Amino acid sequence: MLKRLSSVLLVCALGGASAVTYPMTVTHTAGSTTLPKKPVRIVALGPHALDLLLSLGVQPVGYGEASTFLKTPAFGSPIRDIKYLGSRITGSPINVGDRFNPNMEILAALKPDLIVGEDYAAPVYPQLSRLAPTLLFKGIDRNEWQKTMLVLAQALDRTQAYNTVLKAYNKGVQDTRAKLAGPFRNKKVLVVWTAGGDAKYTYTISGRSDWTGGLLNDLGLNVIDGDKRDQVISIEGLVALDPDAVIVLAAGTSTPARARTDWNANPLTSRLRATKANQVYYFDYHLFRRIRGPIAAQLIERQLLNAVPR
Template identity: 35%
Template sequence: MLRFFQLPYWLLSVCGFLIVILLGACAGEMPETPVATDCREVPHLMGSTTVCGTPQKVVVLGDHSLDLLLSLGRQPAGLGSVNAFAHLETFDNPEAQIPYLGQFVTTQPVNVGDSSQPSLEVLTRLKPDLIVGEGGRNQDNYKLLSQIAPTLLWDIRTKEGQWQKNIQALALALGSPEKETAAIARYDDLVAEARSDLSVAIEAAPKALLLGASRLNSGEIIAITPKSYLGELMESLGFQVIAPPTTLNYAPLSLEVLPTMDEADRIFVLGYDVGNNQDISTANTDELLAAQTAGIEKDWAENAIAQALPASQADQVYFATYWMWNGLNGPLGTELILEELRQFLLAQ
């Protein structure tokens, strides 16, 4: 009596599947991998990157890239910030946790770590469609970042005209080049409106010295020149920016050199305190931002050289954060600077 061996059902299923594949291959009917369409080459610091379709999940590394993204009407899926917020898994209360730009953020971005050295592990889990950041240390990890998602890195954001190049590239990457035109037009409108509002005050005292410093005696004072984002903005408002001759966007200064620049009618001192960016253990942006100018204001008030300057004598020295005035470098940052300028100059 013949007995037939019965194969298990799962094995029959596997065999059937393989047969279908083999038959399809023989008939030339194997499904092809879809070819990406709507692709474009996007230029940036590291060369060019191919971006296809419309990226939905965008990670921004740093405030400048966040400014650009928001100015194009898009929201971040992930954000790299300063170490002060390293303990946060997500920015679940953006207005309180993201200095200056948080008021414009409507998502709850995943915290991907330091903007100049993001967590590759977190980025891999997030699976973004696009990563956008600045050069610097990110250049060392560019290949690794590009393996996670198409990555764009920007050249020095503080250079004159650089933000316009960056926002043009980002708009192209997002598949919305028309939004770049709208963002730049809005910037131009904001500047024209502010120039009109501030014209009388600026004409009365047009020569401006723009300083960046942590502490007055630290030996790390810089003059921001007309060849910079901020210098370009101030001169477009009608100021004459005072700075040592240079082709760069900044010029190092010593405290002893300040008296040679006494032609300045006004001095804008942009304070920063990197140490506090590391020390704050809770997400307290008010504390973080107050610390940026506290040291330099104290030094200025107590220093005989600083107090002897004509601008000090005329009560024309203004303290602001380097973070906002020369850290955002985009349309939204410009809007915030112009608001603070009105407070400085029109309150008098």
Template identity: 75%
Template sequence: MRTRLFSLLAAVALGTASAAITYPVTVSHSAGSTTVPKKPLRVVALGPHALDLLLSLGVQPVGYGEASTFIKTPAFGSPIRDIRNLGSRVTSSPVNVGDRFNPNLEILTSLKPDLIVGEDYAAQVYPQLSRVAPTLLFKGIDRSEWQKTLPLLARALDREAAATAALATYTKGVQATRAVLAPRFRNQKVLVVWTGGGEGKNTFNISDHNDWTGGLLTDLGLGVVDGDKRDAVVSVEGLTALDPDAVIVLASGTNTPARARADWNAGALTSRLRATRAGQVYFFDYHLFRRIRGPIAAQLIERQLLREMTRN
């Protein structure tokens, strides 16, 4: 069923790739319906999710809005030199337009964009963004959501063939990774949590199989444990009650995978969990595993999982 879904998504994109788009084109998205009058050549990406989608379509942005925690260049209007995880694929030196959810409108206007692409978190400033340029805001936090978004974005950009290729590459990568991981974790309960460390090092949030992270890991053959509900907060004692066979810990905020590992191993209860004793606790970066949520992120996640989970 899962393979059939991937094939269907690719087929849908392929069916729309037979001819060039005729502009103007109208695209429906989470904030409404937007008409793009001409093929966009100057595109701004608001956030890593939008950036992933654009890069997967072969589009380099003229501007970029990041989560404030990760903006290495503090001055708005300056090129961003270091974009976390995706930076090696960016060749355009995009200008820092500020926070991805509330960007600097003056800088945006100065870039003279043909299209602004972001997430629905920026819905409160959608009217202002739309006055600068046609704006598309998409949802991306749920399982398989970007696969629905990508063909829509590709239509706005006249990049439908690239969308077909990206979907096919994604499907191939998932199938290859699943072939390795699924046998290793067959019949095992895998818990996915994130923690900010520090004072909250003994508090964890659960990722379930219907969000982006848990959904991808489920597709990769890992039996993701949901806990009580999506994004549920659980204590160390709660982890003990769930007692999973394996745990994936994502370091969020200013936390790091190395610090999260140290906190975990130093904990009186976490160090005695079945997963810990079996050497099946894995530590990764929340930013990559939960915030980017696109086909390129999936490839990077798969590489990290294969490297860390196949060492023994």
């Protein structure tokens, strides 16, 4: 009889340290998938999946990402550099193409026994499933990665690694929270991102219920939502909110340095109390919003501690 997994059963399995047996059936966003044996050759579609797999000690044989984030975007070739996560990779994963619509021929040639991605790849899920067992997950909400990693840990027989990662994550959050308590005490913090270029004075709000705002809130920052999460606002909207501190994430064609220049070049931002108090901080959207895993959280904590005077 196939072993069917759910979040509840997984928690029980972790607590009871029961042996993992195959075949097993895993429930995920796109449905239920049976793993006939312990996966060894695994493809990660996107930085979120890659972070979770690397955190569990899994080195993927293939990786899919938007070409704009790869220095060697040639499909079918080994990836030489993966931003923020490359130092954790010991092998030479093959570039399988776009993370939401990968090259099926390249995938087939890798002969994977598991493909892991996000639910954005749902349109090609049938094709992926014909090549190998495929698991798709959500990952944009606060602490959702922990649920996903729990499922992956059980599916890959790495529950001890999961426990170790979660313990280290919680300790990192507690330590960073204590160090940031002074600079952000009683401060309302607004987190926004901007794509630069023609949209350099348009901002989108990251709320406390998404991954970024949730992590920062756990780190002791009182993240405010404005009117609502993902609301697009102008500089006039920022002035109306007038937060005590602002975290600006540079996306698209922007960079943290450009975002700082654009911010300082506009006279309206000088009205903000955050600007007057020198509490506007600039970071990379890719790290703060796209990866969404324990490795990214650790790197974010380091950047915050380096950027914020204490």
